Amino acid sequence: MAEEKKPAPAAGGGRANTKKELPEHFKAYKHVWVAVEIEHGQVHSVSFELLGEGRKLAEKRGVELAACVMGDDRASLEEAAKACFEYGADCVYVVQDPALKHYRNETSTKVLTDLVNTYQPEILLLGATNLGRDLAGSVATTLQTGLTADCTELAIDDEGSLAATRPTFGGSLLCTIFTLNFRPQMATVRPRVLAMPDRQEGRTGKIIEFDPKLVEEDVITKVLYFIADRDTDKANLPYADIVVAGGLGLGSAENFQLVKELAEVLGAEYGGSRPLVQKGWITSDRQIGQTGKTIRPKLYIAAGISGAIQHRVGVEGADVIVAINTDPNAPIFEFAHLGIVADAVTLLPALTDAFAARLRVNRLAS
Amino acid sequence: MHIVVCIKQVPDSGQIRVHPVTNTIMRQGVPTIINPYDLFALEEALRLKDKLGATVTVLTMGPPTAADSLRKALTFGADRAVLLTDRYFAGSDTLATSFALSMALKKVAEEFGKPEIIFTGKQTIDGDTAQVGPGIAKRLDYNQLTYISRIVETDLDGGTIRVERRAEGGLQVLETKLPVLITMLEASNEMRRGSIENALIAARADVVTWNAQAVGIEDLTKCGLRGSPTIVKKVFAPTARTEKAQIVEAEGKADARAAALVEAIFAKAPAVESDLLENAAQHYV
Amino acid sequence: MGEFNKPFDAIVVGAGPSGNAAAYTMAKEGLNVLQIERGEYAGSKNVQGAILYADALEKIIPEFRDEAPLERHVIEQRMWTMDDRSHTGMHYRSDDFNEEKPNRYTILRAQFDKWFSSKVKEAGALVLYETTVTELVRDLSGKVIGVRTDRQGSPIMANVVVLAEGVNGLVGQRSGLRDELAPDTVALAVKEMHFLPRETIEARFNLSGNEGVVIEAMGTITKGMTGTGFLYTNEESISVGIGCIVSDFAETDVTPNELLEAFKNHPSIKPLLADSECKEYAAHLIPEGGYKAIPQLTGAGWIVVGDAGQFVNAVHREGSNLAMTTGRVAAETVVSLTRKREEMTAANLAAYQKRLAQSFVMKDLKKYKGIPELLHKNKGNFFGTYPKLLSQAMQTWFRVDGIDKVSKEKAIFRNFRETRTLWGMMGDAFRVVRAWR
Ligand SMILES: Cc1cc2nc3c(=O)[nH]c(=O)nc-3n(C[C@H](O)[C@H](O)[C@H](O)COP(=O)(O)OP(=O)(O)OC[C@H]3O[C@@H](n4cnc5c(N)ncnc54)[C@H](O)[C@@H]3O)c2cc1C
Ligand SMILES: Cc1cc2nc3c(=O)[nH]c(=O)nc-3n(C[C@H](O)[C@H](O)[C@H](O)COP(=O)(O)OP(=O)(O)OC[C@H]3O[C@@H](n4cnc5c(N)ncnc54)[C@H](O)[C@@H]3O)c2cc1C
Ligand SMILES: Nc1ncnc2c1ncn2[C@@H]1O[C@H](COP(=O)(O)O)[C@@H](O)[C@H]1O
Secondary structure, three states: OHHHOOOOOOOOHHHHHOOOOOOHHHOOOOOEEEEOOEEOOEEOHHHHHHHHHHHHHHHHHOOOEEEEEEEOOHHHHHHHHHHHHHOOOOEEEEEEOHHHOOOOHHHHHHHHHHHHHHHOOOEEEEEOOHHHHHHHHHHHHHHOOOEEEEEOEEEEOOOOOEEEEEEEOOOOEEEEEEEOOOOOEEEEEOOOOOOOOOOOOOOOOEEEEEOOOOOHHHOOOEEEEEEEHHHOOOOOHHHOOEEEEEOHHHOOHHHHHHHHHHHHHHOOEEEEOHHHHHHOOOOHHHEEOOOOEOOOOOEEEEEOOOOOHHHHHHHOOOOEEEEEEOOOOOOHHHHOOEEEEOOHHHHHHHHHHHHHHHHHHHHHHO | OEEEEEOOEEEOHHHOEEOOOOOOEEOOOOOEEEOHHHHHHHHHHHHHHHHHOOEEEEEEEOOHHHHHHHHHHHHHOOOEEEEEOOHHHOOOOHHHHHHHHHHHHHHHHHHHOOOOEEEEEOOOOOOOOOOHHHHHHHHHOOEEEEEEEEEEEEEOOOOEEEEEEEEOOEEEEEEEEOOEEEEEOOOOOOOOOOOHHHHHHHHHOOOEEEOOOOOOOOOHHHOOOOOOOEEEEEEEOOOOOOOOOEEOOOOOOHHHHHHHHHHHHHHHOHHHHHHHHHHHHHHHO | OHHHHOOEEEEEEOOOHHHHHHHHHHHHOOOOEEEEOOOOOOOOOOOOOOEEEHHHHHOOOOOHHHOOOOOEEEEEEEEEEEOOOOEEEEEEEOHHHOOOOOOEEEOOHHHHHHHHHHHHHHOOOEEEOOOOEEEEEEOOOOOEEEEEEOOOOOOEEEEEEEEOOOOOOHHHHHOOOOOOOOOOOEEEEEEEEEEOOHHHHHHHHOOOOOEEEEEEEEEHHHOOOOEEEEEEEOOOEEEEEEEEEHHHHHHOOOOHHHHHHHHHOOOOOHHHHOOOEEEEEEEEEEEOOHHHHOOOOEEOOEEEOHHHHOOOEOOOOEOHHHHHHHHHHHHHHHHHHHHOOOOOOHHHHOHHHHHHHHOHHHHHHHHOOOHHHHHHHOHHHHHHHHHHHHHHHHHHHHOOOOOOHHHHHHHHHHHHHHHOOHHHHHHHHHHHHHHHO
16 A cells, blocks of 8 residues: 555655654654564564564664564473574563463454553564564554565665565565654564574573463453364465476366376475466465465476466565476566476476486485 | 455556656556455355345445446445545555545444444555555454454354464464454455346446545544655665576487486575485485 | 346447447437446457547547547558568658647557446446357347346346447357358457657657657568558557458468567567567457448347448558447437337338448448458569569669669669569559549
8 A cells, every 4th residue: 555655635745755853752762673473382483584684773773672472381482582582682572471372463462562552662573474464464553653564675774764675566666665753663574585694592681571461351362273284185385395386388187287296206385377276277275476375485396387477476485496388488487597498298297207216316325 | 244345446466567767657558456365355255145144345445446346346246335535545555544444434334234244355466565454453443353264154143253264384263253354365265257137236336435524534634645654765676687597408308308407406406405305215214 | 136127228249439339329318228348348358559530439429539548649640661671651740630639549449448438337328347248139030139148147138239249240140140250351460569658759759749650551561461560659658560361361371470570570660669668469350351241230129330340441441430430320220219119120220221321431431342352362462562662663763873863764664564564563553543443
């Protein structure tokens, strides 16, 4: 929405350039915070990535970097706090309560807004994960402040404000967004966009305990149970290390089997472009792209996919993109790292065999 | 039961182009579509309607032309369309958008009955923030259920709803009380094709149109650019990746070419190679 | 459900220029009109160069200039005869075309049709998009009484069905109203839109404000096939395309795409497109059979307008104006019958053809009735030999190389005669004149 701004009739286009004095009651807001994402006792790596970036922002501002951890289990909270210090936090707010066993919007929103109102940070960062986006939206609305989603770059400008840069219009443009007159300045960042900082073993800082005053009985939403992904045979494309996908270039549903076979040998997830879902060759949970899944594998192999922008935005986060396409001018070669101009229908089985052979040889050698 | 689905009319991102010189969006001839994510929400609402007999209202905030999207929603089988439009809304960020929409939703509740469920899409393809849904929930004090992949059960009498929510590493099965705001996960269903009767009703239907005043917004500084804490200072084109794909130029039969490709992949992604080998070793012990 | 069974006064199949003209005219006169379009919106499936001729639209919506999305008004027409490396041009530019109510405009069909469609709705017609008419419904006497669509549900009834479905005319064909298109009476045109900043276009074509240029081209660019190429300036883009008769494509092995690539890379065209970004590629048929190819236009409960009735003047590249005019005239016929409470019988609807015969539509098509065949039969000369000869003559004439002018003249004539017999050339000239008259 934000980037849709047209000059409003009254305010005029010039407003974007005028920096007003920060309202008095916001002047006390200091320090950079990262709301740490913990589910099932595990800290999401995006939180550490944010601490790495937050460290730089805090230093530029000459303030402290703090992390907020919440949960029900003492041991894992302490573990998390220790990790936060080692990844750069100066201070960790620890919130322990039985009602925080699972993430719930209601409880976490209350805790985080209370924390912000009590300790008043100037910048608050969250991961642009399902959890982070769920929480950030509610917190920003409650605090009535600005929130910039899915940033790809964070910086402090000359006037000390947070400059949050994010893609817009399906990735065709970038824009830099400021929250000048409200605090905290909030932003979310997608996993793996920022570099993982080095862990400084033994680094410590101060811990501040915070009592959230939650009463389970008052919480309306209950978590009945959790179905872990490994217990189902559902596709788990976003988190797969290797993804093999096919597109219309495969020509038929039968040929899609070749994609599955390669995925099988690589222990990879398989998926496809949107037309395949429409044709019924694959189920909709295996669609990759803007209206399907965003993936960030270490290796992505795309066979017979042209590389339309809607597909591209879903796969750009992959470390290595390999394209197999008969058309040397296919747009996918613009953003793939490795390409081969070949008929996928003949190359895929050969590729499956070649991988299988390599793995066998190495197994024998080891 | 009354269900409201918030939909947004967006430019079809595949056809958006950037002016090579001025770096501005060239909207000329770019068709608009219903935000694809919102269709998952709408279809879910229509399924509830089929099952439980609900009335489905679609709501959008946008320029007058957004009525086209509303009408299209009616062809799928929605019952009523509401357009919130006013020049004061121009330039709204997510906070201002959720404010305006929440005011419209209050008015919808007054006029047509309080919605037990409000649906939004997961996110839009132009704004792409996923913030408007949560913003509305907070302002209306609805229980918030985001990234819902399945509605397991709706108990109208008991006033509860059970859903599956996509979380890290699995699905949370949640139960909460109505009213709720649900943002549907993509690919959770597939939009139906409306019947000829739906199409005719849609073509005949009037779109309820409200401006800021009609929905009781008195403080216009909460709207549009003035009501938006975020400020866009710069819009620019991403630096194109200078490197194109390294093309594996192997000649010969498929197996020779495949072998060359495997080598090239492992050279580019050594980590993948070691992972694979490790896994292979474990599997075959 | 009762509401759905009440027949409409008219159903219009298609929301191109002809269908929109018909639906608008009828709705405006108070008829209960349903229009059905298979595209996602009006214009989504349409391809056109495109030049809009103001006159035809003005007769339907006099104030259209104030609202319609128009790109540039045409102040300059270039007619090019091309060989592989050159073009000989006839350019006409006049400040008279910078008039208050310009005569021709370039448009983008997607936007224009959408606008026209919005006017149709304003006039009170119901418009269904994303709905394809699959067949006509008839009563026992064979009279057309409604249509069936690809959506679930009952057929929709109407007193008359206006077939404005464009060149393919599948509904009409399937319902046995007319034969399949003959491949030697339709052209296949391919077209691209190339984006360029406004200032670049204006500098390149010597334009200011909303002035526009049109280039029509023929010659070796169609590789001996019957066809033409074109280039139109829009506000921030250029439409460029080329088309040839379908049966010619079938005879040669040339694909439309290759033809367009070659045309874009022609040394006379390439600099005009330099640094542009191609946005869309589209292919579409144009009915070019002319007068002789016009099918039966009316029957009990049905009436045909626009491209579906082969109403295109290929020589002057007019189509949309004939489409709008036939749409309007058909609508007026239906309106007058409805007013008089007369049945939509074959005999009553035949009034449409009488009206058409009085209009420029039939008069023009009749005048040129021999041209399509003539060009097609002599394509080797018209699209190969003559353009080459002309180019060589021009070059000989303009090149200053110490050879005296009399010798040059002789060389030119010798070249003409050696390549094509004098008799042959005179015959062609005679035939052109006769077909034109
Ligand atoms: C609002 C919107 C949202 C969308 N969301 C998505 C989305 O989330 N995900 C998505 O994928 N798409 C999405 N699309 C669709 C997208 O625009 C493209 O249409 C789609 O990605 C194309 O799929 P494809 O590459 O499989 O097919 P095509 O574009 O048809 O490409 C097929 C490719 O295969 C190549 N090929 C042909 N034969 C062979 C062969 N034998 N061997 C190897 N290569 C061969 C061809 O050269 C071509 O490049 C969306 C579109 C819209 C409008
Ligand atoms: C490349 C090209 C350039 C041209 N340039 C010019 C030009 O510069 N100037 C000019 O005047 N003319 C030009 N023409 C010709 C002009 O485009 C046509 O004559 C004109 O569009 C005909 O209008 P129409 O309404 O009859 O058909 P169309 O514009 O083809 O409209 C038919 C409509 O019916 C719909 N339809 C078809 N079947 C069904 C169905 N079963 N159910 C529901 N809907 C259906 C279609 O989707 C379409 O929207 C050009 C044509 C081409 C191809
Ligand atoms: N202008 C709007 N009108 C109606 N609904 C909207 C609007 N903007 C956003 N939404 C809803 O909020 C969801 C999230 O949007 P966003 O926060 O922009 O990604 C969308 O999928 C819509 O359901």
